[in-house]
Amino acid sequence: MDNAYNPREVNLGALYNEKIEPHLVELKGERRKYQQELFRIVLSVIGLVIFILMYSKSGSGLFLVPVIGAIALIIVFGIKASRKMKSYRSAFKEKVVVRIVKTINPDWSYHADGMISESVYRTSDIFRRSFDKYRGDDLVRGTLDKTDFECSELHTQYREVTTDSKGRTRTRWVTIFKGLFFHADFNKEFHGKTYVSPDFAERFLGRIGRKFQKISGPAPLVVLENVEFEKEFVVHATDQIEARYILTPTIMEAMVNIRRKYNCNVHFSFIGSRVYCALSMRKDLFEPKLFGSIVDLHEIENMYHLFRVNEVIIHELNLNTRIWTKD
Known part of the structure; x- marks a missing residue:
């Protein structure tokens, strides 16, 4: 791609050595306080179990007194552990995560407990299954050039x-989406809706999968003439002409690059005048560890590249070129 994005060089080693490593002692202290409360909870639970096994058959009413006391103690330790964990997490976000974000772009705002709003998530129409739980964190908001x-x-x-x-009833929680969710101005007011999704059906079912795509999508299927793109994605759109107008060869190549x-x-x-992007991830991305090293250079690099998804998408999709104007 001729206009492929080439980010400015950042010395992540210097970032780690100069701005993050000096704070690891403080972070270890915060984590140790939390670990101590966890240790007290474990000891209390073990003690309670042993006591119940030894005296449950005694028949004495006094048996309940130490049991209630132990349960109360576990609750107290649990509350204290929760507070210590919040303190440790807050310190980690401040000493580590904020510094990574500001290294990418000092003008971006970062909110450790912020998230994309439910209304934005719904408007994207990417995941149409209704949800019962909606959680998120690590909100980054900003502008790149004009976007x-x-x-x-x-x-x-x-x-x-x-x-x-x-x-007997059994309840389980099923994940709809877990990962990074992004949206940005596309500088074009769309009349229809265009969806680009992972091509699971054709990837695993071949020609039969293509038939399934025609009846399973949120809108009519759009078949494009880009072999590499078609291997990765399937497109549905309410307006076929507009979908082809949006999905230029450059943008299709960019989507493959991002994938x-x-x-x-x-x-x-x-949709509307914005592009929405959801990258599915299995694990929590910017949370502190409870055991082992708090954070190392390799983890700093991973966080850095994940936060750079904002730059990557905007530059790969060429959103700053402004080849369209809003109606």
Whole structure:
């Protein structure tokens, strides 16, 4: 791609050595306080179990007194542990995560407990399954050249309740989406809706999958003449002409680059005047560890490249070129 994005060089080693490593002692101290409370909880639970096993058959009413006391102690330790964890997490975000974000762009705003709003998530129409839980954090908001954007972690789930043959109910939480969610101005007011999704059906079912795509999408199927793109994605759109207008060869190539760069399932939608992008990830991305090294250079590099998804998408999709004007 002729206009491929070439980011400015950042010395992540210097970032780690000069701005993050000096704070690791402080972070270890915060984590140690939390670990101590966890240790007290574990000891209390073990003690309670041993006591119940030894004296449960005694028949004495006094048996309940130490049991209630132990349970109260566990609750107290649990509350204290929760507070210590919040303190440790807050310190980690301040000493590590904020510095990574500001290294990419000092003008971006970062909110550790912020997230993409539910209304934006719904407007994207990428995941149409209704959710019962909506959580997120690590909101980054800013502007690159002429393009405004937002990005955060999100985790949406729905509750599934089943009943077995004996009438017993079982509840489980099913993930709809977990990962990074991004949206930005496209500088074009779309009349229809265009969806670009991972091509699971044709990838695993071949020609039969193509037939399934025609009846399973949120809008009519759009077949494009880009072999590499078609291997990775399937397109549905309410307006076929507009979809082809949006998905130029350059943008299709960019989407393939993003999919391969982050090595995860990627969804896009073009609705209103914005582009939405959801990158599915299995684990929490910017959270402190409870054991082992708090953070090392390799983890700093991973966080840096994940936060740079904002730059990558905007530059790969060429959003700053402004080849269109809003109607």
